[in-house]
Amino acid sequence: MVTGGVTAWLVAGAVGPSVFHAHMAQAGSPDGVGSVVHAEEAFRSASVFSLAVALGAALLASLAVSIFLTRRIGRSLGTLAAAAADVAGGRLDSRVPADGMGSEFDELAAAFNQMAGRLEASDGLRRRLMADVAHELRTPVATLSAYVEGIEDGVLTLSPETMAVLRGQTSRLARLAQDLAAVTQAESSELELRPRRMDPGELVVVASDSAREAYIAKGVRLEEQVAARLPSVAVDPDRMAQVLGNLLDNALRHTPQDGVVRIRAGAHQAGVVLSVEDSGEGISADHLPHVFERFYRADTARDRVHGGSGIGLAITKALVEAHGGSVSVHSAGSGQGTTFRVFLPAAGGSG
């Protein structure tokens, strides 16, 4: 403000009188005549007076605006700084209220809140994951140490039955470690896909061929159905085999003897849908929205005996989404069978 005032003063002082003098000369007033000298003097003092008043008023006005703006920005920044300090201190539920601080600040506040929200969600996920892993580890480790202690104390002998229990528990631990690594990889962006242009029918045939033996052993019929003239899809064949293998494995596990499982490939909008439908025990409506969550088991007691850790469908979902597709599940309820669907976009380009 001071710089502006001094500049205006100097420039007006330098320019004004000479311009006025030039005008007087043009009007035909000779230099040094009394009336002209008086007019120039009058101009100078009028300019000084009006400039002083104008600069004073401008100073006051800009001071008022500056104070207002500084306060407002200060208040907004203070709110933001407090929220940032909260988040840094671990209170991840802290948010900045969006109360019309101006569009830049509102954007900043929204971005901050979004960041805090994501931090909070991933922190929650991390906690749940740790709790779930601890829970999964507890049972096999407890069983193993009880058996080892029993053998040490001579209460148990290393009979084939004891060995079978030990082996069962160690392989459960090994499978858990494997699943954890797989789901972490599948859900991270590190997942390396080697997509190839594939015929959806071929995916179905490969998947059902590898599952067939287990189906025959349990006495569950496995039917394939592939629609004609399906567009090809760009998928990593190994990952897709893993996806369909998971679904077929689940379907077999939850379908009683003499049941039927159908694996199909059909057209869906601009892409393809692969579905696995079973006539088995079904999933009740309250469990249905959660089956794709890590460690989720609809029937904990029974599935623990079956040996699943509830990670399979989380891996399935992550793998399909990495391909740009999506998954869905439908079940009319207990005893009504279940259908899982995998939607994949058609491969781009021709052929």
Ligand SMILES: Nc1ncnc2c1ncn2[C@@H]1O[C@H](COP(=O)(O)OP(=O)(O)O)[C@@H](O)[C@H]1O
């Ligand atoms: N075809 C199915 N029929 C009935 N329930 C199913 C089916 N597939 C999955 N589920 C339920 O969803 C849960 C999660 O499945 P999944 O993630 O593969 O874990 P897991 O097979 O290790 O138990 C299962 O525990 C089961 O309760």
Ligand SMILES: [Mg+2]
């Ligand atoms: Mg499974």
